[in-house]
Amino acid sequence: MAYVDQQMSGNKITALIIVAILHVVIGYALVSGLASEAYTKVKEITAAVKIEEEKPPEEPPPPPPKNDTPPPPVVAPPPPISFNAPAPQVQTVNEAPPLPPPPSPVALPPPPAAPPAPRFQPKGAAPKGNPGNWATSNDYPSRALREEREGTTGFRVTVGPDGKVTDCQITRSSGSPDLDEATCANVRRRARFTPASDGDGNPASGSYSNSIRWVIPKD
Template identity: 45%
Template sequence: MAYADRDTTGSRMVAIVVVAIILAAVGYAFVTGLAYQYVKKAAEDLNVIEIEEPPPPPPEEPPPPPPDQPMTPPPVVAPPPIVRTPTPPPPIATVQTPPPVYIPTPVVAPPAPPAPPAPPAPPRVSQAAKAKGNPGQYFGPDAYPPAAQRAGAQGRVVARLTIGTDGRVSDCSITTGSGNSDLDSTTCRIARSRVRFTPAKDEAGNAITSTYTLPVRWVLPED
């Protein structure tokens, strides 16, 4: 008996577990399907119902101004001044130029003036000038300058005379002086005024200008 009871109890437990599993599966399916129907119904209701928005309220009119208070225009606000920042000019590229090279101009000496033409050669003297008479006779005591005589001056004078083609003395210069100007000047004065010559002649016999040396010795006259 005891063995039979043991088998009956085990079969019942198995049957209970199987029934519980079946009931859980049926309940899950029922709950899932019912929920799906409710969700679908709610979605259909939402698609059908249209909610209308209420109309906007009319705009409120501004209250009229008081009759005694004049309307003042809004203050005029000047726009802010426009500040323009000047754009700096682009930098100017400076090109460094080399300093100028100064080449000195050569100084050219002016050409020398042409030499003056050579004077014509003096004519060849074939006959020298000769004094007419004795020139010493014109330098005697009566021709002695009084100032030189009072000063006690005496001495030798040598004069260079220029004889013209007419035989007269055209020029006189003292080459050796006596030391007294009165004696020297008197020698030339007498030679120009009183001494006469035969002019010199060239090879053709023509009278030419020449020179003549005249020595004179002045001696104080005796009282």
């Protein structure tokens, strides 16, 4: 048995003895009638004996917990990074611009309806008589005759529905204005035409083209 247990048992025995003595004294006092005197004695004995309450022994502090965590590994610092690498070369490529989108097809309007076939074959104006009689040697301009100027004049006339010349235009000059003027003047005066006709056989305006050759008459 440990020392602490022996000490605790001794205290308990002492307390039990004192309690037993008190019981004996109180019983004696009751029997002999000396209760008050016995109470005084018990009080003195109780005051003389001080029963100390046993305190449990203090337990030693627990040992510090063991740290099973391994120490952190030693990490070496990373090597320095070198930025002396050559810069990438940028090559410029000339690309052709994108082709424009093809034009959208345009719907063509439908062709016009063909006109109805004419009932008659249209005809142009036709001269009546011999066109060589429209200008004669007697119509030769006197100045051109004296200067012995010759030439050929081309003309075109407009013929009305009545067969008469309504207009005359020079299409090729002879080189002499007086010969050209004499050409249209004589054609207007002497030319007569069968008028042109349309698809219905009705008279219509038309045109006629020809030329006159001016030649100095020989004696």
